Amino acid sequence: MLVNREAFLKALENVESGVDSKERLEQSSCVIFQNERVYSYNDEISCNCPSGLSDNFKVAVKAKPLIEMCRKLPDEELKVVVNGNTFVVRGKGKKTTIRTEQEIKP
Numbered sequence: 883m884l885v886n887r888e889a890f891l892k893a894l895e896n897v898e899s900g901v902d903s904k905e906r907l908e909q910s911s912c913v914i915f916q917n918e919r920v921y922s923y924n925d926e927i928s929c930n931c932p933s934g935l936s937d938n939f940k941v942a943v944k945a946k947p948l949i950e951m952c953r954k955l956p957d958e959e960l961k962v963v964v965n966g967n968t969f970v971v972r973g974k975g976k977k978t979t980i981r982t983e984q985e986i987k988p
Contacts, residue, residue, distance in 0.1 A: 900929035
């Protein structure tokens, strides 16, 4: 699926405050894509906003490497795909994969 990099990055940054790098709760260091939204949570807050991705994206992925990678890519549009247990982001001439969680925890 093609997404506008700036809009996708803005959605990730909107939920970044809910990401817990120490993962005190299961998957709290992840962003979760589900129901066309992106979610994050920690032991204090929960965040969500529209992701710009279709309802087919139901996956949890580590937030920090995804956000850092999206900040570094100069492309206007990115191709985002879930391929097995990897979240794949492609720009022009660049491809990054991030391992996904086995399943989304409630």
